[in-house]
Amino acid sequence: MLYWALxxxxxxIIAxxxxxxxxxxxxxxxxQILFFIFLILFVVALxxxxxxxxxP
Structure with a gap:
C-alpha cells in the first residue's frame, strides 16, 4: 500500500x-489517503x- 502511495x-509531482x-x-x-491508511494499519499491527x- 505504501508503494501505491508513493x-x-x-x-x-510530474503532473x-x-x-x-x-x-x-x-x-x-x-x-495522502493511502499513506494514512498504511499508517493506521501499521499502528494497529504494532x-x-x-x-x-x-x-513462554
Whole structure:
C-alpha cells in the first residue's frame, strides 16, 4: 500500500510540473489517503504485536 502511495505522489509531482493541476491534486489526494491508511494499519499491527507478548 505504501508503494501505491508513493506511485500516486510521483504522478502528482510530474503532473504538477507539466501544469495539469486537476490530475496533480487528485493524485496527491489519493496518495495522502493511502499513506494514512498504511499508517493506521501499521499502528494497529504494532499494538496487536505488543498486546500478544512473548510466548513462554
Amino acid at each position: 506511485v500516486f505522489l510521483v504522478v502528482a 504538477g510540473l507539466f501544469g495539469f493541476g486537476g490530475i496533480a491534486s487528485a493524485s496527491a489526494g489519493i496518495a 499494538v496487536a504485536r505488543a498486546m500478544r507478548g512473548r510466548a
